Amino acid sequence: MKEINGKMFKQMVLSGAIVLHNNHPEVDALNVFPVPDGDTGTNMSLTFNSGAEQVEKLADDTPIGDIAKTLSKGLLMGARGNSGVILSQIFRGVAKSLKGKETANVSELSDAFSSGAKVAYKAVMRPVEGTILTVIRESADAAAKYVQPDMEIEDWFSYFVKSAEKSLDNTPELLPVLKEVGVVDSGGAGLLLVLTGFMAALAGEVIEKVDNVGAASDVEIVQEEEKPYGYRVQFTLKIDDRKMNAFNLDGFINELKNLPGKNVDVAQKDNKVIGNVDTLKPGNALNTGLRFGEFTKVTVVNTEVSEEEKEEEIxxxxxxxxxxxxxxxxxxxxxxxxxxxxxxxxxxxxxxxxxxxxxxxxxxxxxxxxxxxxxxxxxxxxxxxxxxxxxxxxxxxxxxxxxxxxxxxxxxxxxxxxxxxxxxxxxxxxxxxNVKTGQVTFAIKDTSIDGLEIKANNYMALCEKKIVACVPDKLEALKNVLSNLVDEDSEIVTLICGEDVTEEEQEAARSFIEENYEDVECEVHVGKQPVYSFIVGVE
Structure with missing residues (x-):
């Protein structure tokens, strides 16, 4: 086709949202730091879906400029995390370029994505190369040079997507930490999924939305249906070979129920366990699984607030x-x-x-x-x-x-x-x-960062952004944090204990600080935070 109208662009947007949704756990898995946050893919999917939901409400005869404007507004308000904000800015630039247009030809579409790259760069105070910014800029630049008058849009878009793939593959060469860990940039990967969905719609393909926590028909499933509450933790857990004998599906399910957990839906086939649980304590749910192996997929979503309540103003x-x-x-x-x-x-x-x-x-x-x-x-x-x-x-x-x-x-x-x-x-x-920060959390995968070997299930000691140790015991990790942060100028240590810390562990931590750092004032609080067993502030 020589031009696209609002109906086609609407189909492209909806297709892009589905492709990103279907594959966002793989994007989450690209995160460099092995912390159980699963954020980039989830954030980008929630962000883009926020825009797609608004676009879906529009009539098929809506001009392409209005479709782009609606998408931009939806992305703007639904943006989560840095990756989501940058994605929203890309399509803000696209909407700016398509403003007032009924349809768009290949040159106008190319100009729109070039505008998206420029707007996204301006939105970031200190742009970093080897990220989603690089992928949109390099692919938009390459596609702009490829444009020819009266070119078929499908031809141009295919080249645009291939250019994005090439740029994404090169991100480890621009960002050393990606090369060390052996992954490409997660934000760029999320953007490529959106563009892949766009191209599928142009080609007339229909992409079905799938549940990322589906189970094969020959897998034993145990399910308990109740209204959702708290956080929904969706996961795929690979049981360690050494712990297969210790793992019992019924026992695992009972542990999830006792969190307390509801809507327990768990399946096992061989050494693979997939499922979800609704719980007020997502960190504890993850800890339950990490005793037996390594998560290959993790998504945490707040389900406690109903859709009706979400629309209410504070x-x-x-x-x-x-x-x-x-x-x-x-x-x-x-x-x-x-x-x-x-x-x-x-x-x-x-x-x-x-x-x-x-x-x-x-x-x-x-x-x-x-x-x-x-x-x-x-x-x-x-x-x-x-x-x-x-x-x-x-x-x-x-x-x-x-x-x-x-x-x-x-x-x-x-x-x-x-x-x-x-x-x-x-x-x-x-x-x-004047404050320094340390944290203790658990690793969700084996990796190596800054020459330090990270083992899944062990606890990482983080000082500011640097991982200084990875050990089997959370209290030992805390000691590593303290030894790296507390010095002769330190006056106050604030220790915030997470939801997985027992009273005994809390008192042991307090005693260690008081006995080994006599010159500092120690304040201990029960934060009940997920993911981080301990958060430490040193002033």
Whole structure:
């Protein structure tokens, strides 16, 4: 075909959403760090699906420019994580280029994706090559040079996708950490899936949406149907050969039910276990499986909020001059922020990044002239900044780029509702600069990073972004964190215990700190956070 109309572009969008959904666990598995977050593929799928849902509501005779505009708005509000925000910016650029058009020929389509690349680059403060940004730029540039007048769009798009594949394959050469771990960039892989779905629609292929946690007919299935609650943990678990004799399906199911867990749907065939469970404690669910082997797929989704509740606005608070919003996971950590004059805590963290819309609703709900946001996770900073952009001209929003919970707590301690915005921002920035962060979590796969061998099921000691040790015991990992962070200038150690930490382990950790670091003040809190057994802040 020589041009595409709104109906065809709508089909392309829906096809791209399905292909990304069907394959997002494979994108999750490309994440460099072996932390059980499964974020990139999940975030990109949720983001793109948010736009696709809006596009699906449009009539088939809607002009292509309006289809692109609707897609862009849906992606903007549904964007989760850095990968989701960048994906939304790519299609913001596409929509900008197609504005007002009834149809698009090959040159106009090529210009649209080139515009997408430019807008995405501008949205990132410090663009990194070897990422989704490189893939969209290089493929759009190559495809632009390939364009010929009156060229068939199918021919051009096929070349565009092949160029994206080539660029993706080259990402390890641009980003050393990808080469060391032996993977391509996950964000770029997610984008390629979307483009592959677009090309399938152009070719007239119909892609069916499939359940990533399906089971073969000859697999034993045990299922319990109840209303979902908490987090849905979907997984594929490969049982270690040495632990096959110790693994019992009925016992495993009972452990999941006792989390407590509902909607338990588990299947086993040979050494492969697939299924899902709804639980308030996703970290504990993952720990249950990791005792027996290695997860090859993990997805964690918040299912506690119904679709109807998602549409409701946060109750409007009385008008005020200034408000503080934080992002956190774990009831204990949320309470810590609320006790520090935080007006609202958005649910989210490593296992589930909030969408732009979640943060926009929170900003509107606190009803203040000036709003300070603490993202508390490097993968949420861009989403918070995008929320601020959405409300530009309505609310004065300042995003302090806190990348860890200890940074956020230190900033919140300095927050004074009676002070001016500038005074608060200056004090909070200084506090952020004076805190060091350590974390203990478990590895979900064998790998090697910075020359350190990582073994699945072992606990990793993380100091800032660097993994300093990987050991079988979580308390031993904590000791590694402390030895790397605490020095003669340290005055306060804040220890936040996760949902998998027992009272005995908590007391053992406290005793170790008090006995070995006598010159520091030790504060121990029960954070109940998933994924991270311990979070450590040192000031």
């Amino acid at each position: 109750p409007m608070a009385p008008a005020k001059e200034m408000a503080l919003i934080s992002v956190a996971a774990g009831d204990g950590i949320k309470d810590m922020f609320l006790e520090l004059n935080c007006d609202h805590v958005v649910s989210g963290g490593q296992t589930m990044n909030p969408a732009t819309e979640d943060i926009v609703k929170a900003i509107k709900g606190v009803n203040a002239k000036h709003v300070i946001i603490l993202p508390n996770n490097s993968n949420i900073v861009m989403t918070a900044q995008q929320a601020a952009t959405v409300l530009e001209g309505e609310v004065d929003v300042v995003v302090l780029p806190t990348k860890t919970i200890p940074q956020g707590l230190s900033a919140a301690i300095m927050y004074n509702p009676e002070a001016t915005l500038d005074e608060n921002v200056d004090e909070m920035k200084e506090a952020i600069a």
